[in-house]
Amino acid sequence: MHLVRVELYCILCVFASVCLSQDYATEQETCDTEHESVVSRQFALSLYKTASKLMAQTRNLLLSPLAVGMLLSMVSHGTSPGTPRNEILQVLKQGDRQDIQEFDRCTLSAYHADRFNTPFVIRDKPRRNTARLRTATRLFGDRNLTFDADFVTKTGIYGTEMTVLPIRVNPRLAERQINRWVSRQTDGIVNQIMKRNSLQSNAKIAATCSIFFTGTWSSPFLNASRGVFYRLGKRKRSTDFITSQSPVQHLSSKKLQADLVKIPYDVPDGSNIDPCLILIMPHKGTPIRRVETGLDDGVLQTLLYGNESNHVRIRIPKFQLAGSQKLKFFLKRMGIRQIFIEWRSSLRNSLKVGTKYDGKISVASTVNKIRFEVDEYGTQGFVYHKASDAVRANDFPDYEILTYDRPFIFILYDMFTNTVVYVGRLSDPTGRL
Known part of the structure; x- marks a missing residue:
């Protein structure tokens, strides 16, 4: 896990x-x-x-x-x-x-x-x-x-x-x-x-x-591989990326001009929370400031509960x-x-x-x-593995892989209470606040 x-x-x-x-x-x-x-x-x-x-x-x-x-x-x-x-x-x-x-x-x-x-x-x-x-x-x-x-x-x-x-x-x-x-x-x-x-x-x-x-992710990610994260001002940063093995829910919003994905966590039946991580990346050529200005609750609810989404695999940077x-x-x-x-x-x-x-x-x-902190192994020693969670990458060969390789917004959302717990912007995966 x-x-x-x-x-x-x-x-x-x-x-x-x-x-x-x-x-x-x-x-x-x-x-x-x-x-x-x-x-x-x-x-x-x-x-x-x-x-x-x-x-x-x-x-x-x-x-x-x-x-x-x-x-x-x-x-x-x-x-x-x-x-x-x-x-x-x-x-x-x-x-x-x-x-x-x-x-x-x-x-x-x-x-x-x-x-x-x-x-x-x-x-x-x-x-x-x-x-x-x-x-x-x-x-x-x-x-x-x-x-x-x-x-x-x-x-x-x-x-x-x-x-x-x-x-x-x-x-x-x-x-x-x-x-x-x-x-x-x-x-x-x-x-x-x-x-x-x-x-x-x-x-x-x-x-x-x-x-x-x-x-823990409800479905595992592949181990990290090196890639390029394109920061603002045409600056580049080499960093580790992880790739989802299973497809996740995806919405391409014309209103925001951004790609939104929902990554679920492992939650047993009867739990008091139902969290997911929402990632919002502007379309190529769209300033992140425009996406931030237009971001509203309606777009989030469309991703979470609407019927306009499809599924993709994603590649995201590890960051802390x-x-x-x-x-x-x-x-x-x-x-x-x-x-x-x-x-x-x-x-x-x-x-x-x-x-x-x-x-x-x-x-x-x-x-x-x-x-x-987000990575494929864990943090602060909280690392858990389940052999039953093994999934081969070629189990989903036909799904597009969407790479989050430029600044994006991330939201930790609890669907049980419909509450935003955390919200942030990743402009540099190797930087600090």
């Missing part, structure tokens, strides 16, 4: 706390799950388009709209009524301002951790060689502050526990304790999500969000993306500004009434560390 493992580690350093106020099970009784899915996909594509415009086309890009949405939904409950809260809801909902208050609860419920955290177990043991998606979130608050009791209780409903640390008295110790927790949650893969001096003495809380996805990105610039460009203004107490509703604190309460910074 061929493994793909991706990890995202986000940290939100804030000068405030966040407050959650709705029970997930209760919300599911009154909220339309299809509405939640549409909302989350619209936000995902909007976030990607904003980031892609702000970054050079020659740079790789990788985001997790799911993680960003989770953080924003938590922060929104701690914001003061009016503009700060409305800005977050408007960006998450991507809809008309007139109906924000009416549908805010259902909009935020799209990012409940419980939608993604049900473990799949066979004979009381997890299937380690199949697709798994888990989220791990935690709030670290300053121990000298009094947090609202309802806030502490309701964060548990979202799968987000509160841990108190000496953030203001000893921020260096707090940083080490946060890093230690993240290291345990990621099996030692990430040991330093917070660099030294990330927490300042006026910080009140830090929120972390980790997303883990591990998956790792690094960190600051999200504040992207979010401000999308319209979320008030929570970042230092002189405003835009998150004052998060602390218990009467709590004394120094200064204003606002978001200090948003940083994410992320890793995404």
Whole structure:
């Protein structure tokens, strides 16, 4: 079996706390799950388009709209009524301002951790060689502050526990304790999500969000062979390519002027996720910027559920993306500004009434560390092989082989919840973020 493992580690350093106020099970009784899915996909594509415009086309890009949405939904409950809260809801909902208050609860419920955290177990043991998606979130608050009791209780409903640390008295110790927790949650893969001096003495809380996805292809790929990847500006890069042995679903979109393929993962019946990797490559002569601008949910749904597709074999580059990105610039460009203004107490509703604190309460910074790797063997030691999965290349001799040898968009999509988990752009298979 061929493994793909991706990890995202986000940290939100804030000068405030966040407050959650709705029970997930209760919300599911009154909220339309299809509405939640549409909302989350619209936000995902909007976030990607904003980031892609702000970054050079020659740079790789990788985001997790799911993680960003989770953080924003938590922060929104701690914001003061009016503009700060409305800005977050408007960006998450991507809809008309007139109906924000009416549908805010259902909009935020799209990012409940419980939608993604049900473990799949066979004979009381997890299937380690199949697709798994888990989220791990935690709030670290300053121990000298009094947090609202309802806030502490309701964060548990979202799968987000509160841990108190000496953030203001000893921020260096707090940083080490946060890093230690993240290291345990990621099996030692990430040991330093917070660099030294990330927490300042006026910080009140830090929120972390980790997303883990591990998956094996439902059908194996051939071993790597060398090939040429054509970067922008007529630059070339020699790199390893892998070829699918079985055909995958393919759509040639005239609207986008791009080729889209869907690569499924191995998922047993009864699993809580149904992931696939979507690759979108512009037709020859079509700028990737044009494809990014025209990308919408309708095209994705046509590939996933329409009847206009055919099947091809594909040849794609092996790649690994790792690094960190600051999200504040992207979010401000999308319209979320008030929570970042230092002189405003835009998150004052998060602390218990009467709590004394120094200064204003606002978001200090948003940083994410992320890793995404695709190859034919696996990553981080998670390698599994099944003799029964052997397929000869000549079993499918009549299928066209489509080579992804120029910049393309990739999307990790969960068909069970109809959610975009990751979205990115590969401009250089040997480069970093």
